[in-house]
Amino acid sequence: MSRIEKPADSEPARNPSRAGKPTLKTIAEMTGLAITTVSRALGNAPQISENTRRRVHEVAAEIGYLPDRAAQRLKTGRTNVISVLLDPHEEILGFGTSIMHGLARALQTTPYHLIVTPNFLDGSNVDAVNYIIRNGMADGLIFSRTEPFDPRVRLLLENGFPFVTHGRTEFSTPHAFVDYDNYAFAYEATKRLIVKGRRKVTIILPPKRLTFHQHMLHGFMTAVREAGIAYEIPDTLDLDSPADMIRDYVRRRSGEPDPPDGFACPGEVSALATITGMSDQGLTLGAEYDIVAKQTSLLLSQIQPKVETIYEDLKAAGEAMGQLLLQRIAGEPVEDLTILQSPQFGFPTP
Amino acid sequence: MSRIEKPADSEPARNPSRAGKPTLKTIAEMTGLAITTVSRALGNAPQISENTRRRVHEVAAEIGYLPDRAAQRLKTGRTNVISVLLDPHEEILGFGTSIMHGLARALQTTPYHLIVTPNFLDGSNVDAVNYIIRNGMADGLIFSRTEPFDPRVRLLLENGFPFVTHGRTEFSTPHAFVDYDNYAFAYEATKRLIVKGRRKVTIILPPKRLTFHQHMLHGFMTAVREAGIAYEIPDTLDLDSPADMIRDYVRRRSGEPDPPDGFACPGEVSALATITGMSDQGLTLGAEYDIVAKQTSLLLSQIQPKVETIYEDLKAAGEAMGQLLLQRIAGEPVEDLTILQSPQFGFPTP
DNA sequence: CGCCGCACGGAAAACGTTTTAAATTCTGTG
């Protein structure tokens, strides 16, 4: 029954911004326990009796206690933060936002917060990665648009920093990733064009430096060879090209001899641009030509149902990445932490 | 020349995750100064001589010192965090991402980080706001899609918590906001349709509960009344309606008697949906009907240049919101912290 | 010489948590 010595009760007003915010000390005083015990009880440590554990939890819930993240972070060195590297190319069509919603859902029941680190520089955002590793700004990293030997991945691997990419690499050291099976997409899309009776197919590929350029090319070429059909691949264009450039290219090409009449479009914008370019030439979708597009939002199918689409569920990808990252942070072996999303041929479930 | 008493040098290995990270102590030892002095020198406190101030800065730069955010936050109660409330409706067309890029640019040279708090619930995200206020998760808040008496705004005002909205409210207490002049947009768009010789105009408005519904309606009606032209306003539809619903509505309506032939579309998706619906009826843009649309990305003008557009620069809005929020956090009076972006009639500068 | 004021710098406490090491109580046994 030791009484507290401090005369106290002067109440030095503390930091006004968080006045009255309950802390472990508050609970300790209310229950008559020591701060240590309260901390342990809340952490469900084994050496606390079931009785006090329950009592502490009750009081904590009652006064709405929430641990101070700053103090936890300072003490433990863990930030409880997941950082997303946002690429300028993801601005269009909610790519970034879909992934983030998925991520946020995965982190919803965890103590993790999502912070976004945008990339302002031109090149890859390896500087941002370096900054985050060096200064312990996060416990894990998420990013997309990987290159075969992505310098960000190299850096993270070297430092043993947890991360999950959207897209694969070709490093011999494995790492966690979620990727869409773009081989299957391109193969399937091309085959569908062929089945529709198209004479000559084409595809707008992602920039050459990105890993999935190869995957798509491979899927496309496999379908082409199997069918022995004519094809062409524009080499002045890629998926990052501005829509008007794609539109103009399509328009010009379709006025020249022997134009393609089957388009595999791995992006909604490129599909829309193609439609416009073709209709500028008086050609109509479904009649003179066909498009099979990758769809990442509801936009395309709702606006232009005559475009056939194959869905990529980015929100699901985000959620998966979040889960993998949590496992990765928990130290699970990397081998099991890879997911290849299959193209979904049905309609997405919203 | 007091020597340190501690036998020390046992080096208890510390937290492995941040081993070797330089702290104030590191600099103190290197310069022979006290931790206090180093802290002051880096904070450019007045009572430090120019000489030591410079020396400390040099050493800090040399070893790449960065203050520990957790410790700062714990000590000062400031989080150095700005939180963005992300609404599910912003998923499409990079709304969220544009705003965030703008914000990030505004915060680039400050100690502030951007964290995104997505809204999972159906209603407004007032719970998230409450959580953030109660637990001091951020120093300031950014969100959009305000209602005239937005409960989030009310809550924040009551608590004196710094925030900037995208969109106005009708509270008598003023607050910081950035808004687009949607009155001017609707007025101008409608007038352009009239100038083109359209007989009957229509507009797809945002949901009634949002403040800018009224603004747009007002602009539209003003132009209509000035010209004494026929008009109609669909009441089963709003800007949040799925694109296929808009498309189907437009298609059906244009098959009925006395259809509108001038469309003001305050969203790119609704413009695309309108085009599709009309062309399903064999009607062509620029001939039988016209559209003036609000454009928030390069998408529309690049894909379909025949749509006339009025630009809203969301990235600039984000940047402005960031700046306002910083000023608001610094305690500047709210009266000066309101910005009304004028519609830009030229082409956006990327 | 004594004292004040000033410029500069430092010691120590605090923020709220986790963790280490130790103290206290409880149990059963000899």
Next chain:
DNA sequence: CACAGAATTTAAAACGTTTTCCGTGCGGCG
């Protein structure tokens, strides 16, 4: 009834800052 050992609980130190309150040293003034 004492005591080993388990079962609980606790005190205190740390994490890296900021901040409050003091100590120097020094020049000048009476």
